[in-house]
Amino acid sequence: MSAKIGSPKELEKLRKEIEGNKGPYRIIVSVCSSTGCVALGSKTILKTLREKLAAEGLEKDVEVKETGCLGFCEKGPRVTVYPGGISYFQVMPEDVSEIVDGALRGGKPLERLLLKDEKGKPAKRLEEIPFYRLQHRLLLSDNEKIDPRKIGDYISIGGYSALAKVLIEWTPEQVLGEVKRSGLRGRGGGGFPTWRKWESTRDAPGSPKYVIVNCDEGDPGAFMDRSMMEGNPHKVLEGLMIGAYAMGASKGYIYIREEYPIAFSNVKAAIEQAREYGLIGEGILGSSFSFDVKVHSGAGAFVSGESSALVEAIEGRVGEPRPKYVHIAEKGINGKPTCLNNVKTWASVPMIVLNGGEWFSKVGTERSTGTTIFSLVGNVNNTGLVEVPMGITLREMVYKIGGGVRGGKGFKAVQTGGPSGGFIPESQLDLKVDFDALTEAGSMMGSGSMVVMNDDACMVDAARYFVDFLLEESCGKCVPCREGLRVLSATLGRICEGRGEPSDLDTVREVTDLMKTASLCSLGKTAANPVLTSMRYFPDEWTAHVEDKICPAKKCKALIRYEVDAGKCKSCGLCAKGCPVGAATWEKKQPAVIDAVKCIKCGECLDACKFGAVTKVSGLQVPAKSVRGRR
Numbered sequence: 001m002s003a004k005i006g007s008p009k010e011l012e013k014l015r016k017e018i019e020g021n022k023g024p025y026r027i028i029v030s031v032c033s034s035t036g037c038v039a040l041g042s043k044t045i046l047k048t049l050r051e052k053l054a055a056e057g058l059e060k061d062v063e064v065k066e067t068g069c070l071g072f073c074e075k076g077p078r079v080t081v082y083p084g085g086i087s088y089f090q091v092m093p094e095d096v097s098e099i100v101d102g103a104l105r106g107g108k109p110l111e112r113l114l115l116k117d118e119k120g121k122p123a124k125r126l127e128e129i130p131f132y133r134l135q136h137r138l139l140l141s142d143n144e145k146i147d148p149r150k151i152g153d154y155i156s157i158g159g160y161s162a163l164a165k166v167l168i169e170w171t172p173e174q175v176l177g178e179v180k181r182s183g184l185r186g187r188g189g190g191g192f193p194t195w196r197k198w199e200s201t202r203d204a205p206g207s208p209k210y211v212i213v214n215c216d217e218g219d220p221g222a223f224m225d226r227s228m229m230e231g232n233p234h235k236v237l238e239g240l241m242i243g244a245y246a247m248g249a250s251k252g253y254i255y256i257r258e259e260y261p262i263a264f265s266n267v268k269a270a271i272e273q274a275r276e277y278g279l280i281g282e283g284i285l286g287s288s289f290s291f292d293v294k295v296h297s298g299a300g301a302f303v304s305g306e307s308s309a310l311v312e313a314i315e316g317r318v319g320e321p322r323p324k325y326v327h328i329a330e331k332g333i334n335g336k337p338t339c340l341n342n343v344k345t346w347a348s349v350p351m352i353v354l355n356g357g358e359w360f361s362k363v364g365t366e367r368s369t370g371t372t373i374f375s376l377v378g379n380v381n382n383t384g385l386v387e388v389p390m391g392i393t394l395r396e397m398v399y400k401i402g403g404g405v406r407g408g409k410g411f412k413a414v415q416t417g418g419p420s421g422g423f424i425p426e427s428q429l430d431l432k433v434d435f436d437a438l439t440e441a442g443s444m445m446g447s448g449s450m451v452v453m454n455d456d457a458c459m460v461d462a463a464r465y466f467v468d469f470l471l472e473e474s475c476g477k478c479v480p481c482r483e484g485l486r487v488l489s490a491t492l493g494r495i496c497e498g499r500g501e502p503s504d505l506d507t508v509r510e511v512t513d514l515m516k517t518a519s520l521c522s523l524g525k526t527a528a529n530p531v532l533t534s535m536r537y538f539p540d541e542w543t544a545h546v547e548d549k550i551c552p553a554k555k556c557k558a559l560i561r562y563e564v565d566a567g568k569c570k571s572c573g574l575c576a577k578g579c580p581v582g583a584a585t586w587e588k589k590q591p592a593v594i595d596a597v598k599c600i601k602c603g604e605c606l607d608a609c610k611f612g613a614v615t616k617v618s619g620l621q622v623p624a625k626s627v628r629g630r631r
Contacts, residue, residue, distance in 0.1 A: 004278030007286040008164035011155070018156045025063040027103045028082040030144055033066040034230050035223070035262055036073035036384075041093070045077055048093040052100055062100060065153075068143035068231015071385035072131055073223075075115065080144055086124045088113035130382075134401055136363065137387045138371050139347050143231035148266045151273040154234040160279055162350035163238050166245055167287040170353075172202070175246035179349065181357030183369035188214055188305070188342030189417065189446040190522070191368070191435035197339055200329040202247040204337035209249035212333075212340040213240055214310060215256045215263065218302035219418030220469070222449035224373040225343040227385055229256065229263035232347070233270040237293070239349035241284070244291050247339055252293035253314055258300050268295055302419075302473035305447075306521045307340045308332075309475065320475040321521035342447065344373060364390030368434030372445075378414075378452035379406045386450075388433070395429040398452055409454035413537070417446025419466045419473075420526035422533030423459060442533040444526060458555035459541050463534040464492035470527045481524025484515040488531065497558040498620045500546040508535070550618040557601040561617050566591035568613035578608035 005011050031037075031046050046066065053059050070078055075089040081103045088099065091113060098110060114122040115129045126132040146153035154160070166175050180195035201209060213236060217225040228236060240252055254271075256264050271293060274280045282290045296314050304310050304319035311332050313319040322328075332338020348370060352360045361369045368390035374397070376386045381403035388397070394414055398404070405411050413423040416433075422443030424431065431437050435445050453462065471485040488511055491504050512528035519525045535542055544550050551559035564575070569591035575584040576592060583598035584605045592613070594605065606614045 004276075005285060006278065008161075008168050011160060011164050011285065015155050015158075015161075018152045023063065024060055027062045027100075028065060029062055029100070029103070030065045030067045030080040030082070032069060032076060032078040033262075034069035034073075034227055035260075036069065037076035037078060038262070040076045042077035044093050045079065045091055045096060048096045049100070052096055058100070058104070061104060065147050066149070067146060068148055069140070069227040069385060070126065070144055071135075071137075071140060071227075071387070072115075072129075072382070073384040074382075075384075084124070085126075085144075086114075087126055089115055130403065131384070131386075131401055134392065134396060135387050136371050136389045138351060138363075139228065139235075139344060139373060140231070140385065140387050142235065143227075146232065148231055148233055149269045151234060151270065151277060154232070158354070159234055160238055162353035163241055163245075163279070164285050166242055166353055167285050167289055172246045172248065175242060175353070176202070178352060178357040179246070182348075182352045182360035183357075183364075183367070184345065184348055184352065184360065185368065185435060186341060187344035187348070187372055187448070189444060191445055194341065194345055197329060197341070198243060198247050200327070201249070201337045201339040204330045206331075206336045207248075208251050208336060209244075209247055210333045210336060210338040211240055211244045211247065211249045211252045212310065212314070212338060213252070213254040213343055213346055214305065214307070214340050215254065215260070215343050216298055216305040216310060217257060217260075217343075217447060218300070218305050218473070219447055219449045221377040221451050222375050222418060222447055224375055224385060224448045226260050226263050228343050228347055228373070229260065230266055233263075233267045234274070235347045235350060236343055237267075237270055237274060237280075239346035240293065241280075241291055242349050242353060243339065243341070243346065245289050247337075249337075249339065250291055251333075252291065253296050253333070254293060255296045255298055255304075255310055255314060257298045264295065264297060271295065301475070302470075303475045303521070303523050306523060309521065310340065311338060318475070320477045321523075323520065344448075365432065365434050367436055372448055374433075374448045374450045376402050376450050376452070378450075379409065379454040379457075380404070380452040381406050390434045391432045393430050393432055394424060397433065397450065398429065402452065405452065405454050407454070409456065412453045412455045412457045413459065413462075414453065415443070415451040415462075415530070416449070417444035417526075417529070418449045419469045420444065420523065420529055421446050421449075422529040423453075423462065423537060424533070425537040427537075442536055443529060456553060456555065458496075458551055458553035459534045459538040460492065460545050461496050461551070461553075461555050463531045464489070464496055466530040467492055467527070470523065474523060474527075478518075478520035478524060480515050480518040481520065481527065484511045484519075484524065485527060487511050488527075492531070495542075495545050496551075496556040498545070498549045498556075502546060505535075505542065505546065549620045552618060554616045554618050559618060559620060560601060561596050561619060562594050562599055562601070562603075562605055563615055563617050564592045564594055565613045565615060568611050570611050570613070572610075574608040574610065575605035575614055578604040580604060 077091050079091045080087045086109050111122045117123045123129045184194045185191040215225045301319045304313045306321045308322035309319040328338045364370050373387045377383045467488045476482040554560050573586045576586050583595045586592040
């Protein structure tokens with residue numbers, strides 16, 4: 001099954017052959033082999049499953065598939081059994097025999113491995129699980145069906161038929177027109193109309209033209225692109241080739257960050273197999289279109305997600321952005337016209353071709369069409385990948401899909417758009433998730449990370465954290481970003497340590513305004529978002545830190561102290577035993593004492609006390625040598 005495919009008819013013939021040669025399998029067991037499930041032990045489950053089948057001579061009855069991520073990562077490893085599509089979660093190796101025996105004998109599903117719906121009823125299929133009910137999975141839907149390292153699996157479900165359609169039936173202009181009708185906007189964060197970027201690259205003089213898949217994805221808590229590349233690399237590759245055809249490009253790169261070894265390996269395998277089948281190379285499917293593509297491993301720099309910095313990295317230099325008066329659509333790789341799009345953007349293209357741009361435009365909102373994938377993480381009950389139509393509200397994301405705030409805590413904020421995004425408060429929970437609404441709220445879509453924060457979060461400290469992250473990741477090429485982030489880091493550090501002055505707030509506003517206006521690339525221009533949204537939506541917390549020298553959330557170490565309530569203290573000594581520096585002391589029949597000077601604010605005494613006698617108090621460190629319990 002390795003002969004080159006010379007035409008769309010041969011592709012369709014191969015598809016039918018694959019379908020007809022699937023063997024006499026009665027059962028298919030799909031085991032998630034994405035990074036999350038591998039970390040939780042799915043490789044051991046695969047080994048146990050294959051040993052079970054071999055020992056009992058069941059290889060011809062049960063087919064084993066290593067498949068991609070379905071999103072509910074914290075509930076892995078995930079195993080799905082067909083027919084029926086029954087999904088089991090948090091599977092252990094010792095569960096394998098029971099799963100196989102039950103499936104072969106037509107027994108009842110193992111309820112203890114099924115997730116529950118809102119009423120506590122076992123849910124056999126994904127659509128019955130609250131986490132999946134509001135999702136609209138167009139990009140992720142095939143992950144449970146195919147082995148990403150087997151091109152035949154992708155071809156069997158219609159893979160590469162969109163490429164065949166455009167190469168034989170459509171002109172490049174027709175492809176551009178259909179993408180324009182779809183309203184598809186770049187999923188990497190900028191939201192720029194895809195067709196316009198493609199058109200600019202097509203019309204720019206110079207040859208050869210290049211296309212790039214951006215799988216850098218450096219945002220903390222983001223793993224959407226990784227999961228697409230791990231679970232269905234052929235869909236991305238097919239979309240890339242369709243775009244290349246529309247733009248007149250003949251060469252491509254897939255840029256993957258070095259920390260994604262499974263994605264890198266799966267993409268390399270996909271390219272090799274596609275080349276073996278004649279789907280990459282000269283005269284693809286009997287057309288005049290020729291295309292080749294390489295994989296480039298990125299060094300993990302956050303700034304390399306910016307288009308011109310990524311081009312610099314591919315060319316072998318340090319990933320630093322270029323001046324913006326020349327776009328890479330005109331002068332990119334080797335000075336030639338280059339189009340860069342995100343993984344999710346390219347993956348959307350084949351289904352637009354097959355179903356039509358109008359079909360795609362009916363999903364989502366008028367100006368933000370289709371679906372996109374978010375990583376829903378942080379202080380939320382259900383974490384993982386979520387694919388939803390554009391226009392869903394933040395409240396639905398957090399409470400219906402996410403199951404609410406973890407641990408019964410109150411909701412404080414949700415950060416969208418990664419380190420350069422913004423904090424959105426509870427008053428804005430009914431905001432629609434689309435490019436324009438999030439930008440108006442002071443945040444951004446970004447690549448799709450969404451971090452939920454509970455009421456324990458300090459929004460001043462949270463802004464400081466992301467400023468420090470961006471300072472570490474900034475390339476330092478331009479003064480506004482390099483020096484602006486240094487000033488912000490130092491200023492916010494002082495404020496969180498109780499040394500802030502009212503004039504510091506003016507400094508923050510002046511610096512952020514300069515960075516937004518004069519920075520070379522979007523890292524510097526958007527670095528102000530966490531700070532500005534924190535000040536905009538949580539002004540009382542800034543006032544408390546600067547004027548009152550307290551941290552209302554009791555998060556900033558310099559602005560808290562630990563005390564003992566003598567009325568509750570049982571003189572058990574647990575706090576003293578837990579203190580690593582001897583700041584907590586006690587004597588028999590006497591309440592414990594915490595030396596505020598020695599205390600390093602580690603919280604061990606608070607965790608050790610079983611009687612609620614140790615309390616965390618907001619306020620500057622008191623100058624006295626020790627603080628006795630309140631009476």
